[in-house]
Amino acid sequence: xxxxxxxxxxxxxxxxxxxxxxxxxxxxxxxxxxxxxxxxxxxxxxxxxxxxxxxxxxxxx
Numbered sequence: 001x002x003x004x005x006x007x008x009x010x011x012x013x014x015x016x017x018x019x020x021x022x023x024x025x026x027x028x029x030x031x032x033x034x035x036x037x038x039x040x041x042x043x044x045x046x047x048x049x050x051x052x053x054x055x056x057x058x059x060x061x
Contacts (some may be wrong), residue, residue, distance in 0.1 A: 043049065
């Protein structure tokens, strides 16, 4: 039986502490924001973008 992307990257991948699938159970905005804040400010201050494309990996369920 063929596994679909929805099955591979569903709720268990993002929200369960399953070492075989992924370890997103401890992910939080507060834990990653400080890491990207300085980079974001550098991009804005030096490149002056007028548009943004958010191609992040949000939950698909």
